Amino acid sequence: MDSSNTDQTRNRRQSMVGQGVEIDMTPMTDLAFLLLTFFMLTTTFSQPQTMEVVMPAKPKDDTQEQAVKESQALTLLLSADDEIFWYQGITDPLIQKTDFGEKGIHKLLLELQASIPKLMVLIKADEKATYQNLVDILDEMNSTQTRRYAVVDIEPEDKALIKSYTP
Protein backbone atom coordinates (compact mmCIF):
# COMPACT_ATOMS: atom_id res chain seq x y z
CA MET A 1 0.00 0.00 0.00
CA ASP A 2 2.71 2.38 1.06
CA SER A 3 5.05 1.49 -1.72
CA SER A 4 2.35 1.78 -4.36
CA ASN A 5 1.41 5.19 -2.98
CA THR A 6 4.97 6.52 -3.26
CA ASP A 7 5.17 5.03 -6.70
CA GLN A 8 2.09 6.92 -7.68
CA THR A 9 3.43 10.22 -6.42
CA ARG A 10 6.70 9.61 -8.13
CA ASN A 11 4.89 8.88 -11.34
CA ARG A 12 2.80 11.98 -10.98
CA ARG A 13 5.80 14.07 -10.23
CA GLN A 14 7.64 12.73 -13.22
CA SER A 15 4.75 13.43 -15.48
CA MET A 16 4.43 16.92 -14.04
CA VAL A 17 8.09 17.65 -14.64
CA GLY A 18 7.62 16.47 -18.13
CA GLN A 19 4.77 18.88 -18.73
CA GLY A 20 6.32 21.92 -17.02
CA VAL A 21 5.32 22.77 -13.49
CA GLU A 22 2.38 25.02 -12.96
CA ILE A 23 2.39 27.06 -9.80
CA ASP A 24 -0.81 28.57 -8.56
CA MET A 25 -0.12 32.28 -8.63
CA THR A 26 -3.32 33.38 -6.90
CA PRO A 27 -1.87 33.68 -3.35
CA MET A 28 1.02 35.63 -4.80
CA THR A 29 -1.43 38.05 -6.39
CA ASP A 30 -3.27 38.33 -3.09
CA LEU A 31 -0.08 39.22 -1.32
CA ALA A 32 0.97 41.72 -3.94
CA PHE A 33 -2.35 43.51 -3.86
CA LEU A 34 -2.32 43.55 -0.09
CA LEU A 35 1.02 45.33 -0.16
CA LEU A 36 -0.22 47.59 -2.90
CA THR A 37 -3.22 48.61 -0.85
CA PHE A 38 -1.05 49.28 2.17
CA PHE A 39 1.30 51.54 0.27
CA MET A 40 -1.51 53.31 -1.50
CA LEU A 41 -3.21 54.15 1.76
CA THR A 42 -0.14 55.26 3.68
CA THR A 43 1.32 57.43 0.98
CA THR A 44 0.86 61.17 0.91
CA PHE A 45 -0.13 61.83 -2.61
CA SER A 46 -0.05 65.53 -2.97
CA GLN A 47 2.73 67.57 -1.53
CA PRO A 48 1.11 70.50 0.27
CA GLN A 49 1.17 73.93 -1.30
CA THR A 50 3.19 76.65 0.24
CA MET A 51 3.50 80.37 0.18
CA GLU A 52 6.98 81.76 0.46
CA VAL A 53 7.46 84.97 2.38
CA VAL A 54 10.59 87.00 2.61
CA MET A 55 10.81 89.36 5.52
CA PRO A 56 13.39 92.11 5.69
CA ALA A 57 16.18 91.45 8.15
CA LYS A 58 16.07 93.51 11.29
CA PRO A 59 17.93 96.75 10.64
CA LYS A 60 20.94 97.38 12.85
CA ASP A 61 19.89 100.93 13.60
CA ASP A 62 17.17 103.36 12.69
CA THR A 63 19.13 104.95 9.86
CA GLN A 64 18.63 101.86 7.77
CA GLU A 65 14.88 101.99 8.04
CA GLN A 66 13.23 103.09 4.88
CA ALA A 67 10.96 106.03 5.02
CA VAL A 68 7.75 105.87 3.03
CA LYS A 69 6.31 108.84 1.25
CA GLU A 70 3.01 109.71 2.78
CA SER A 71 1.26 109.99 -0.55
CA GLN A 72 2.31 106.48 -1.48
CA ALA A 73 1.35 104.78 1.73
CA LEU A 74 -1.69 102.60 2.05
CA THR A 75 -2.33 101.04 5.42
CA LEU A 76 -4.48 97.96 5.78
CA LEU A 77 -5.66 97.07 9.24
CA LEU A 78 -6.84 93.51 9.68
CA SER A 79 -9.25 92.92 12.48
CA ALA A 80 -11.96 90.59 13.74
CA ASP A 81 -14.67 89.07 11.52
CA ASP A 82 -12.49 89.19 8.39
CA GLU A 83 -12.80 92.94 8.11
CA ILE A 84 -10.22 95.22 6.61
CA PHE A 85 -9.95 98.86 7.61
CA TRP A 86 -7.82 100.97 5.38
CA TYR A 87 -6.57 104.49 5.01
CA GLN A 88 -4.19 106.38 2.79
CA GLY A 89 -1.42 108.60 4.03
CA ILE A 90 -0.49 109.06 7.65
CA THR A 91 -1.71 112.38 9.01
CA ASP A 92 -5.42 112.75 9.66
CA PRO A 93 -6.41 109.67 7.74
CA LEU A 94 -9.90 108.93 6.55
CA ILE A 95 -10.60 105.39 7.65
CA GLN A 96 -12.70 103.15 5.47
CA LYS A 97 -13.81 99.58 5.61
CA THR A 98 -13.70 96.78 3.05
CA ASP A 99 -13.60 92.98 2.95
CA PHE A 100 -11.69 90.13 1.38
CA GLY A 101 -14.05 89.70 -1.53
CA GLU A 102 -13.37 90.20 -5.21
CA LYS A 103 -15.14 93.59 -5.09
CA GLY A 104 -13.44 94.58 -1.87
CA ILE A 105 -9.72 94.58 -1.33
CA HIS A 106 -8.88 93.19 -4.75
CA LYS A 107 -10.59 96.04 -6.55
CA LEU A 108 -9.22 98.61 -4.15
CA LEU A 109 -5.64 97.49 -4.67
CA LEU A 110 -5.95 97.48 -8.43
CA GLU A 111 -7.49 100.96 -8.44
CA LEU A 112 -4.89 102.45 -6.14
CA GLN A 113 -2.10 100.82 -8.08
CA ALA A 114 -3.32 102.46 -11.23
CA SER A 115 -3.42 105.90 -9.64
CA ILE A 116 -0.32 105.71 -7.42
CA PRO A 117 2.75 104.40 -9.24
CA LYS A 118 4.89 103.42 -6.28
CA LEU A 119 2.22 102.23 -3.90
CA MET A 120 3.55 100.96 -0.61
CA VAL A 121 1.17 98.78 1.35
CA LEU A 122 1.58 98.46 5.08
CA ILE A 123 -0.17 95.47 6.53
CA LYS A 124 -1.01 95.61 10.18
CA ALA A 125 -3.07 93.09 12.06
CA ASP A 126 -4.46 93.29 15.55
CA GLU A 127 -5.04 90.58 18.16
CA LYS A 128 -8.39 89.58 16.76
CA ALA A 129 -7.11 88.83 13.29
CA THR A 130 -6.46 85.22 12.32
CA TYR A 131 -3.74 83.46 10.42
CA GLN A 132 -6.14 83.00 7.52
CA ASN A 133 -6.47 86.79 7.26
CA LEU A 134 -2.73 87.18 6.95
CA VAL A 135 -2.47 84.47 4.31
CA ASP A 136 -5.40 85.98 2.43
CA ILE A 137 -3.93 89.44 2.35
CA LEU A 138 -0.54 88.15 1.20
CA ASP A 139 -2.39 86.21 -1.45
CA GLU A 140 -4.06 89.41 -2.62
CA MET A 141 -0.65 91.07 -2.82
CA ASN A 142 0.48 88.33 -5.16
CA SER A 143 -2.62 88.27 -7.27
CA THR A 144 -2.70 92.06 -7.72
CA GLN A 145 1.06 92.13 -8.40
CA THR A 146 1.67 94.50 -5.54
CA ARG A 147 5.39 94.27 -5.08
CA ARG A 148 5.93 96.82 -2.35
CA TYR A 149 4.37 95.71 0.88
CA ALA A 150 5.40 95.04 4.44
CA VAL A 151 3.91 93.31 7.42
CA VAL A 152 4.41 95.62 10.36
CA ASP A 153 3.26 95.90 13.95
CA ILE A 154 0.04 97.66 14.74
CA GLU A 155 0.26 100.97 16.58
CA PRO A 156 -2.08 102.15 19.33
CA GLU A 157 -3.21 104.97 17.02
CA ASP A 158 -4.35 102.40 14.49
CA LYS A 159 -6.39 100.59 17.09
CA ALA A 160 -7.99 103.85 18.07
CA LEU A 161 -8.81 104.46 14.43
CA ILE A 162 -10.56 101.12 14.15
CA LYS A 163 -12.59 101.96 17.24
CA SER A 164 -13.52 105.36 15.90
CA TYR A 165 -14.81 103.92 12.66
CA THR A 166 -18.42 104.69 11.97
CA PRO A 167 -20.05 103.58 8.76
Added chain:
Amino acid sequence: MRRLPGKKTPRLDMNPMVDLSFLLVTFFMLTTQFKTEDPVQVQMPESQSRVKLPEQDLVTILVSEEGTIYYSIDGKFTRKRLLNRMGQKHGITFTDEERYAFSLQSSFGVPVAGLKSWLGMAPNDRKNVEQPGIPCDSSLNELEDWIVMSRVVNPSVRVAIKGDQKTPYPVVRRIMKTLVAHKVTRFNFITELEPENG
Protein backbone atom coordinates in the same frame (compact mmCIF):
# COMPACT_ATOMS: atom_id res chain seq x y z
CA MET B 1 -14.69 17.86 -32.03
CA ARG B 2 -14.98 21.14 -30.24
CA ARG B 3 -14.41 21.16 -26.53
CA LEU B 4 -17.51 22.00 -24.65
CA PRO B 5 -17.14 25.16 -22.60
CA GLY B 6 -17.61 24.82 -18.88
CA LYS B 7 -16.67 21.20 -18.80
CA LYS B 8 -13.28 21.85 -17.35
CA THR B 9 -12.57 24.58 -14.78
CA PRO B 10 -10.79 27.30 -16.71
CA ARG B 11 -7.29 28.11 -15.59
CA LEU B 12 -6.28 31.70 -15.62
CA ASP B 13 -2.65 32.50 -16.01
CA MET B 14 -1.96 34.69 -13.02
CA ASN B 15 1.61 35.57 -13.92
CA PRO B 16 0.91 38.87 -15.72
CA MET B 17 -1.33 39.90 -12.85
CA VAL B 18 1.48 39.29 -10.38
CA ASP B 19 3.87 41.19 -12.62
CA LEU B 20 1.55 44.12 -12.75
CA SER B 21 0.79 44.25 -9.06
CA PHE B 22 4.43 43.98 -8.05
CA LEU B 23 5.27 46.70 -10.48
CA LEU B 24 2.76 48.94 -8.74
CA VAL B 25 3.99 47.87 -5.31
CA THR B 26 7.52 48.80 -6.31
CA PHE B 27 6.35 52.14 -7.61
CA PHE B 28 4.51 52.97 -4.41
CA MET B 29 7.36 51.74 -2.24
CA LEU B 30 9.81 53.99 -3.98
CA THR B 31 7.66 57.08 -4.19
CA THR B 32 6.01 56.86 -0.82
CA GLN B 33 6.49 59.49 1.83
CA PHE B 34 4.86 58.20 4.92
CA LYS B 35 2.17 60.33 6.40
CA THR B 36 3.51 61.92 9.50
CA GLU B 37 1.14 62.03 12.35
CA ASP B 38 0.55 65.44 13.79
CA PRO B 39 -0.37 65.85 17.44
CA VAL B 40 -3.24 68.13 16.45
CA GLN B 41 -5.27 68.35 13.32
CA VAL B 42 -5.10 71.71 11.67
CA GLN B 43 -7.16 73.12 8.89
CA MET B 44 -4.67 74.97 6.77
CA PRO B 45 -5.58 78.34 5.29
CA GLU B 46 -6.47 78.48 1.64
CA SER B 47 -4.47 80.41 -0.87
CA GLN B 48 -3.91 80.59 -4.59
CA SER B 49 -0.24 79.85 -4.25
CA ARG B 50 0.87 76.81 -6.19
CA VAL B 51 4.43 76.48 -5.01
CA LYS B 52 5.19 73.02 -3.74
CA LEU B 53 6.72 72.49 -0.37
CA PRO B 54 10.32 71.26 -0.42
CA GLU B 55 10.54 67.64 0.65
CA GLN B 56 13.79 67.61 2.54
CA ASP B 57 15.54 69.58 5.24
CA LEU B 58 12.32 71.01 6.52
CA VAL B 59 11.53 72.40 9.91
CA THR B 60 7.79 72.55 10.45
CA ILE B 61 6.35 74.78 13.12
CA LEU B 62 2.86 73.56 13.71
CA VAL B 63 0.47 75.97 15.38
CA SER B 64 -2.85 74.72 16.60
CA GLU B 65 -6.11 76.61 16.63
CA GLU B 66 -5.49 77.65 20.23
CA GLY B 67 -1.96 78.82 19.51
CA THR B 68 -0.02 75.84 20.89
CA ILE B 69 3.29 75.48 19.10
CA TYR B 70 4.73 72.14 18.03
CA TYR B 71 8.07 71.66 16.38
CA SER B 72 9.34 69.04 13.99
CA ILE B 73 12.42 68.57 11.86
CA ASP B 74 13.21 66.14 9.08
CA GLY B 75 15.72 63.36 9.41
CA LYS B 76 16.41 60.80 12.11
CA PHE B 77 20.06 61.68 12.55
CA THR B 78 19.39 65.39 12.45
CA ARG B 79 16.92 64.94 15.28
CA LYS B 80 19.43 62.98 17.33
CA ARG B 81 22.08 65.63 16.95
CA LEU B 82 19.55 68.35 17.61
CA LEU B 83 18.58 66.73 20.91
CA ASN B 84 22.23 66.48 21.92
CA ARG B 85 22.76 70.15 21.20
CA MET B 86 19.67 71.17 23.10
CA GLY B 87 20.75 68.98 26.01
CA GLN B 88 24.12 70.67 26.09
CA LYS B 89 22.59 74.10 26.00
CA HIS B 90 20.13 73.43 28.80
CA GLY B 91 22.40 71.22 30.87
CA ILE B 92 20.38 68.04 30.44
CA THR B 93 21.96 64.74 29.45
CA PHE B 94 19.72 62.40 27.55
CA THR B 95 20.16 58.63 27.62
CA ASP B 96 20.52 56.56 24.46
CA GLU B 97 16.93 55.34 24.79
CA GLU B 98 15.61 58.88 25.03
CA ARG B 99 17.65 59.93 22.03
CA TYR B 100 16.33 56.98 20.08
CA ALA B 101 12.77 57.80 21.09
CA PHE B 102 13.29 61.39 20.02
CA SER B 103 14.72 60.38 16.65
CA LEU B 104 11.50 58.51 15.88
CA GLN B 105 9.20 61.27 17.08
CA SER B 106 7.85 63.57 14.41
CA SER B 107 6.27 66.55 16.16
CA PHE B 108 6.62 67.55 19.75
CA GLY B 109 5.35 70.39 21.84
CA VAL B 110 7.03 70.02 25.20
CA PRO B 111 9.29 72.50 26.98
CA VAL B 112 12.90 71.34 27.28
CA ALA B 113 12.53 70.84 31.02
CA GLY B 114 9.73 68.35 30.52
CA LEU B 115 11.29 66.64 27.53
CA LYS B 116 13.14 63.97 29.51
CA SER B 117 10.10 62.63 31.29
CA TRP B 118 8.00 62.89 28.14
CA LEU B 119 10.51 60.84 26.14
CA GLY B 120 10.55 58.26 28.92
CA MET B 121 6.90 57.44 28.33
CA ALA B 122 5.69 54.61 26.16
CA PRO B 123 5.05 55.77 22.58
CA ASN B 124 1.31 55.38 22.95
CA ASP B 125 1.16 57.37 26.18
CA ARG B 126 3.25 60.06 24.53
CA LYS B 127 0.60 60.42 21.87
CA ASN B 128 -2.25 60.70 24.32
CA VAL B 129 -0.76 63.03 26.87
CA GLU B 130 -1.59 66.68 26.51
CA GLN B 131 1.38 68.67 25.27
CA PRO B 132 1.71 72.21 26.57
CA GLY B 133 3.50 73.48 23.48
CA ILE B 134 6.90 75.03 22.94
CA PRO B 135 7.23 78.23 24.94
CA CYS B 136 7.61 81.25 22.73
CA ASP B 137 7.09 84.54 24.52
CA SER B 138 9.18 87.34 25.83
CA SER B 139 9.88 85.67 29.18
CA LEU B 140 10.83 82.25 27.85
CA ASN B 141 11.53 81.66 24.20
CA GLU B 142 12.60 78.09 23.62
CA LEU B 143 11.49 78.13 20.02
CA GLU B 144 14.42 80.39 19.37
CA ASP B 145 16.84 77.79 20.76
CA TRP B 146 15.31 75.05 18.67
CA ILE B 147 15.66 77.13 15.54
CA VAL B 148 19.22 78.17 16.24
CA MET B 149 20.26 74.61 17.04
CA SER B 150 18.46 73.22 14.02
CA ARG B 151 20.45 75.57 11.85
CA VAL B 152 23.63 74.46 13.56
CA VAL B 153 23.01 70.76 12.94
CA ASN B 154 21.66 71.28 9.44
CA PRO B 155 22.57 74.62 7.84
CA SER B 156 20.43 74.04 4.76
CA VAL B 157 17.26 73.73 6.78
CA ARG B 158 14.13 75.57 5.66
CA VAL B 159 11.35 76.70 7.90
CA ALA B 160 7.67 76.23 7.24
CA ILE B 161 4.82 77.44 9.39
CA LYS B 162 1.75 75.26 9.42
CA GLY B 163 -1.04 77.06 11.14
CA ASP B 164 -4.75 76.65 11.48
CA GLN B 165 -7.10 79.06 9.76
CA LYS B 166 -8.24 80.33 13.13
CA THR B 167 -4.84 80.59 14.76
CA PRO B 168 -4.73 84.01 16.40
CA TYR B 169 -2.43 86.40 14.62
CA PRO B 170 -0.28 87.38 17.65
CA VAL B 171 1.09 83.84 17.91
CA VAL B 172 2.04 83.88 14.24
CA ARG B 173 3.60 87.30 14.68
CA ARG B 174 5.71 86.08 17.60
CA ILE B 175 6.95 83.14 15.55
CA MET B 176 7.74 85.39 12.60
CA LYS B 177 9.60 87.81 14.84
CA THR B 178 11.59 84.99 16.38
CA LEU B 179 12.53 83.76 12.93
CA VAL B 180 13.53 87.18 11.66
CA ALA B 181 15.53 87.88 14.81
CA HIS B 182 17.63 84.82 13.98
CA LYS B 183 18.08 85.79 10.37
CA VAL B 184 15.60 83.31 8.97
CA THR B 185 14.01 85.88 6.70
CA ARG B 186 12.76 83.45 4.11
CA PHE B 187 10.15 81.01 5.24
CA ASN B 188 7.02 79.27 4.07
CA PHE B 189 3.39 79.23 5.05
CA ILE B 190 1.88 75.87 4.35
CA THR B 191 -1.45 76.40 2.66
CA GLU B 192 -4.11 74.53 0.82
CA LEU B 193 -5.09 75.30 -2.72
CA GLU B 194 -8.13 77.53 -2.89
CA PRO B 195 -10.93 76.24 -5.11
CA GLU B 196 -10.90 78.10 -8.42
CA ASN B 197 -14.40 79.49 -8.26
CA GLY B 198 -14.09 80.53 -4.61
